[in-house]
Amino acid sequence: MGCFCCAAAEARTIELDIDDCTGAATISADAPRLSWAGDGSPLTFYTTLWASATPAQSILVRYDLSRIPRGVRITSAHWIMPLYGRQPDECRFFIWRVLADWGPGVCHLYRRTLPDSAEWSRPGGTASGVDRAIRPIIVDAKAIRDEPVNVTRDVQTWYHEPATNQGWMISVEDQGTLVRFRSPIGAGRDHWKLRITYEPE
Amino acid sequence: MISRFVFCFSVFLSACFYPTLIAAPDDIAGVVTLPAPGARCMIQSDRLSLLVIGTWSVQGGQLQTYALDGRGQPSGEPNIITLPRAEPLSGLNHGPVSLAFHPTLPLLYAWQDVAGTDPRKPPPADLVHKHLDHLLIYEVNKDQLKLVDQLARGPAFGHGFDDGTLATNATGDRLYLPNLRRVSEGDASRRPAPVLGFASLDAKGRVVIGDDGVRLFTQSTRGLIDPAQSHPWGIIPASDSAVIVGAPRAVMTWEIGQSPVYSYMFMSNAPGQVDICAHPDQPLVFATTRGGSLAYRVRHAHGYVTMVPQSFTVSSVRFTSAPVVLSGRQPQAVAAGAFGATTAGGRFVALMPLDDQGRYTGKLQTLTVGGAVRALAYSPKFDRLYVPVEEVDR
Numbered sequence: 001m002g003c004f005c006c007a008a009a010e011a012r013t014i015e016l017d018i019d020d021c022t023g024a025a026t027i028s029a030d031a032p033r034l035s036w037a038g039d040g041s042p043l044t045f046y047t048t049l050w051a052s053a054t055p056a057q058s059i060l061v062r063y064d065l066s067r068i069p070r071g072v073r074i075t076s077a078h079w080i081m082p083l084y085g086r087q088p089d090e091c092r093f094f095i096w097r098v099l100a101d102w103g104p105g106v107c108h109l110y111r112r113t114l115p116d117s118a119e120w121s122r123p124g125g126t127a128s129g130v131d132r133a134i135r136p137i138i139v140d141a142k143a144i145r146d147e148p149v150n151v152t153r154d155v156q157t158w159y160h161e162p163a164t165n166q167g168w169m170i171s172v173e174d175q176g177t178l179v180r181f182r183s184p185i186g187a188g189r190d191h192w193k194l195r196i197t198y199e200p201e
Numbered sequence: 202m203i204s205r206f207v208f209c210f211s212v213f214l215s216a217c218f219y220p221t222l223i224a225a226p227d228d229i230a231g232v233v234t235l236p237a238p239g240a241r242c243m244i245q246s247d248r249l250s251l252l253v254i255g256t257w258s259v260q261g262g263q264l265q266t267y268a269l270d271g272r273g274q275p276s277g278e279p280n281i282i283t284l285p286r287a288e289p290l291s292g293l294n295h296g297p298v299s300l301a302f303h304p305t306l307p308l309l310y311a312w313q314d315v316a317g318t319d320p321r322k323p324p325p326a327d328l329v330h331k332h333l334d335h336l337l338i339y340e341v342n343k344d345q346l347k348l349v350d351q352l353a354r355g356p357a358f359g360h361g362f363d364d365g366t367l368a369t370n371a372t373g374d375r376l377y378l379p380n381l382r383r384v385s386e387g388d389a390s391r392r393p394a395p396v397l398g399f400a401s402l403d404a405k406g407r408v409v410i411g412d413d414g415v416r417l418f419t420q421s422t423r424g425l426i427d428p429a430q431s432h433p434w435g436i437i438p439a440s441d442s443a444v445i446v447g448a449p450r451a452v453m454t455w456e457i458g459q460s461p462v463y464s465y466m467f468m469s470n471a472p473g474q475v476d477i478c479a480h481p482d483q484p485l486v487f488a489t490t491r492g493g494s495l496a497y498r499v500r501h502a503h504g505y506v507t508m509v510p511q512s513f514t515v516s517s518v519r520f521t522s523a524p525v526v527l528s529g530r531q532p533q534a535v536a537a538g539a540f541g542a543t544t545a546g547g548r549f550v551a552l553m554p555l556d557d558q559g560r561y562t563g564k565l566q567t568l569t570v571g572g573a574v575r576a577l578a579y580s581p582k583f584d585r586l587y588v589p590v591e592e593v594d595r
Contacts, residue, residue, distance in 0.1 A: 024509045033443075033456065034464045035507035045423050045463035047451075104484070105502030113502045114484060185509055186467045 011075065014067060016194040022064045023167060024184045025106045028057040029124060032108040038183065050084065051188075052180045053093055053172045058124065060098065060106060061184060062167025063194050065158055072198040077155035078148040079168075082182035082191035086141040091172070093139050093179045096132040097154050098166040100125065125169060132169050141179055146191060155196060231530065231584045232550075234570055235275065237265060240589035241363050244300040245269075245578035249307060249341055252578060254279075254589050257296030257363060261286055262313055264297065268344035273583025280344045284313050285351060287332035293317060293324050297337075298431075299367035299379055306406045307341040312353075312367045312379055314360055323361025330355050336378070336400075336415075338407065352408060353400075353415050356384045356393060362431035364474075366447075370438040373406060375399045377436045377444070381419055382428075395426040397433065397446065397455055420461035425449070435477035435523055437486060443504025445486055447477040447523075452488050452499050454506050466506045469495050476523035476537075481581060485559045487535045489520040496520075496535070496553060498561060511560055517541045518551055518565075522574050529581035532556065536586055538574025539567075548573050550588055 018024070028037035031046055037057065040046040051059050068074070079095075100120065105113025111120050111131075121127035128134050139149055151168075158165035172179055182188020235254065237243075242255040252267040252275060262284040267275035286295050293315040301310045312335055317324050336353035339346040358381065365379025378400060382393035398419030401409040409416045425448060426432045434447030444455045452475060454464040468475050474491045486506070488497040498511040522538030532554045539551040552566040572591025579586050 018509060021509050025507065031456075031462050031464070033505060034454070034462065035502070035505055036464045036466055040463075040465065041423065043460070043462070045425060045465055047465040048467050104500055104507045105505060106507065107505070113505075183467075 011197055011199040013195060013197040016063050016065075016067065016196065018184050018189045018192050020064050020067065020194075021062060021184070021192075023060065023062040023103060023106070025060045025102075026051050026057060027060065027106065027108045027124065029108050030056055032123070033110075035104075035106055037107070039180070048183050048186050050180050050186075051183050052178060053170050054178050055172060055175055058169050058171040059181070060102065060125075060167060060169050061192065062098070062102075062165065065155065065162065065165060065196075068159060068196060068198060071201055073201045074152065074156045074159055074196060074198045076197045077150070077152045078195045079151045080146045080148050080191070080193040080195060081170075082188050083141060083143075083145065083147045083179065084182050084188075085178075085180040087178045088176070091141050091174065091177045091179065093141055093177075094136040094171050094173055095139065095149060095151070096136045096169040096171065097157075098125065098132050098169050099129070099164075100131045101166055126171075136171075148195070151194075155194075232568060232586045232588060233274065234588045234590050235265075235267070235279075236591075237589035238591050239296065241575050242297055242300050243576040243578040243587060243589055244302060244309075245580055245587055246302050247273075247580055247582040249302065251341060251344060252587055253300055253309060254576075255297030255300055255311065257294055259292065259294050259318075262296030264311065264346065266344040266346060269580070269583075273580045273585040280346075282339075282346050284311070284337065285334070285348065286315075289328055289332050290315050290324075294363075296363065298363060298365050301367045301369050301376070302341075303402075303406045304369055304371055304373045306373065308406045309339040309341050309346060310367055310369070310376060311337040311339065312365065313337060314362050314380070316361050316363055326356070326360070329360040333360065335360075336408065350407060352410075353378070355414065357382055357415075357417065359393070359395070359431075364431040364434065366433055366436045368436040368438060369402070370441065374402050375438065375441075376402050376408065377438065378417070379433065380431055381417065383419060383421065393428065395422050395428055395430070395432055396420060397422055397444075397461075420455070420457065423461070423463065425453070425463060425465060430474070434474045434491070437477065437479040437501075437504070439479075439484075439501060439504030445477065445479075445501055445504055445506065447475045447488065449474060451475055452477055452486055452497070452506055452510075454501070454504060456505075464506055466499065466510065468497050468510075468512070469493060476520070478524045478526060478535075480526050480559055481528050483559050487524050487526060489524050489537050491521070492519055494518045494520070496524075496537075496561065498559065513561065513563070515539075515551065515553070515565060520551070521548075522576055525577045525579045525586070527552070527579055527584070527586060529579075529584035532562070533559070534566075535561070536577055536579070538577060538588075540573065541567075550574055550577070550586070
């Protein structure tokens with residue numbers, strides 16, 4: 001459900017949440033066929049209780065931006081990410097614009113298996129410039145709180161070129177790092193917000 | 202048979218909204234209520250033109266079979282088949298837990314169990330292990346059933362449950378069994394751990410027997426299922442390598458391999474079982490929480506739960522049966538037994554219409570019936586929803 005409020009004269013802000021998502025997943029090299037290979041016991045069971053990023057595991061989220069009216073200018077977009085924990089205390093995570101289309105059956109090996117199977121160019125969707133963008137947004141996970149990340153440029157691009165909207169991948173690239181978020185489809189489903197402000201062009 | 206209907210339209214959305222009841226007495230097309238006191242399971246086959254209801258009783262469990270006519274209507278009175286029960290088990294509550302048809306052969310599989318009058322105290326294990334064959338195999342000839350085999354006896358088969366799911370796969374070479382246990386050798390003090398598993402079926406639909414009895418393939422559930430619980434609550438054998446099961450608080454993918462891997466999609470913060478059913482044509486799973494008010498639509502890809510589930514609370518409803526998909530009507534709908542405080546009579550079938558993408562539309566129809574609904578069956582060919590009830594108004 002989105003909230004609709006006036007932030008300034010003629011400017012409006014909406015909040016997209018997980019119900020506005022066309023896809024979400026946690027993919028892992030340890031369970032290469034699972035769409036939801038989140039926290040659990042490695043190599044045995046995985047749950048949707050949390051969504052974590054590790055060197056072997058990443059998170060995918062894609063929002064539908066069609067609720068934004070046509071003919072407006074997006075002035076800001078912030079992704080409120082429900083960060084829950086991290087290890088070590090000083091670490092960072094990466095937000096990549098996904099380039100390859102993905103859908104049902106997405107996992108470490110495949111970007112989708114329905115309606116037909118299509119593999120990532122590199123397992124885990126890590127092929128630079130093909131599976132995901134060349135340059136990520138790098139976030140310092142300094143505090144355990146809902147962390148707003150400026151994603152304005154990505155949202156502007158997708159607004160003007162909807163066909164390129166394949167959402168984001170959250171990953172960690174440093175060995176020994178774990179970043180944990182509230183699950184987007186569990187208890188944390190009300191916490192994943194994409195707050196977008198726009199005004200008439 | 203004449204049933205009393207109360208037809209209500211309710212609008213339900215997320216927890217932010219409250220339902221609005223608009224009572225409009227009317228008949229809901231295609232519902233067939235059948236008297237079946239003690240009904241726990243039911244199954245219907247368009248291919249065999251047969252409906253089977255399983256009932257429990259201290260006097261002994263039974264199968265009621267109805268031949269279906271050219272409109273999917275039961276023709277005549279049911280044929281009653283008493284389930285075999287050894288004398289030492291008399292006096293115990295007894296009946297069928299789950300039913301399954303072979304996908305191509307005229308065979309019915311029935312899983313039976315016994316339970317004490319106190320659900321917290323199962324019957325003595327030694328007694329049951331010695332005398333009860335859980336799996337019954339019947340040859341089907343119209344509404345007549347002929348028992349051709351009975352097997353699955355011993356500690357590998359949990360007892361004291363009136364729930365759990367039996368299912369065949371699409372090729373008819375596997376029979377997934379409920380309530381299986383793995384007994385540790387040499388340590389009788391350890392509680393048998395719940396396992397998921399299946400028996401292999403031969404070309405005639407018979408269970409393959411090994412040197413030690415039924416040849417089972419089982420895999421540990423890794424502590425995800427409590428030994429005191431029945432399991433699973435719905436099985437969808439989407440492929441031979443990935444099966445979807447209803448689990449405690451979750452819809453779960455069981456990836457069958459050298460070592461099992463589970464993808465546990467939490468459905469609810471509330472404890473309790475999650476019942477599931479499959480859409481017959483789309484890669485969708487519909488789930489309801491038993492005794493709860495949560496309903497879900499989950500996508501899967503070849504047995505792997507995937508993407509974002511659609512979920513909502515059906516206010517003032519508590520589900521009492523596994524859901525079924527009414528795929529032969531427009532709009533399609535999901536139906537489940539339920540009780541609630543806002544509908545006259547309190548016990549009803551909840552119908553939740555779907556859009557053309559198989560998503561819930563947010564509307565609710567309720568059909569009041571006589572007594573708790575523990576099972577439903579549906580004919581997509583004739584668009585008939587079969588509801589066993591404690592009694593039918595005439």
